[in-house]
Amino acid sequence: MSCSACGIVIGDDVKALQCDRCQSNDSWKCIDCVDLSSDVYDHLMCNMNCSLKWFCDKCDVSNAIGNGHQAASDSKIDSLLGLVERLLDKLTGLETKLNEKCNVQELNKMEIRLKEVEEILRRGLLQLKVNCLTRLIM
Ligand SMILES: [Zn+2]
Numbered sequence: 001m002s003c004s005a006c007g008i009v010i011g012d013d014v015k016a017l018q019c020d021r022c023q024s025n026d027s028w029k030c031i032d033c034v035d036l037s038s039d040v041y042d043h044l045m046c047n048m049n050c051s052l053k054w055f056c057d058k059c060d061v062s063n064a065i066g067n068g069h070q071a072a073s074d075s076k077i078d079s080l081l082g083l084v085e086r087l088l089d090k091l092t093g094l095e096t097k098l099n100e101k102c103n104v105q106e107l108n109k110m111e112i113r114l115k116e117v118e119e120i121l122r123r124g125l126l127q128l129k130v131n132c133l134t135r136l137i138m
């Protein structure tokens with residue numbers, strides 16, 4: 001076992017971290033190479049429940065793209081879709097009421113509002129997609 005960056009052999013006297021994700025044998029890095037003070041290292045080792053994780057370069061990249069950004073935008077899209085569903089429910093309910101009254105004029109007004117809402121949501125989703133892409137590229 002040796003540090004994947006500087007190649008130092010990792011024995012009992014060398015403080016090093018193994019990738020928390022792939023846990024592969026060549027993912028070890030000594031604390032000098034991950035810029036960790038030995039105080040912090042000691043703290044990590046005696047707090048196994050500590051939420052701080054270290055990922056090797058390979059996992060760090062796939063982790064950031066696979067989970068981090070994606071999860072954030074997914075939840076935004078989810079809440080936006082939830083909003084759309086609630087709005088459509090409301091509008092369907094209103095339409096039914098209006099149909100019962102046979103008020104054609106009101107119904108036409110509702111249809112115009114519905115189109116406006118659709119347009120706003122479409123623009124919102126587009127903006128969200130652009131934001132995601134910019135974040136992935138940067
Ligand atoms: Zn090293």
Ligand SMILES: [Zn+2]
Binds near residue numbers: 019021023055
């Ligand atoms: Zn890894």
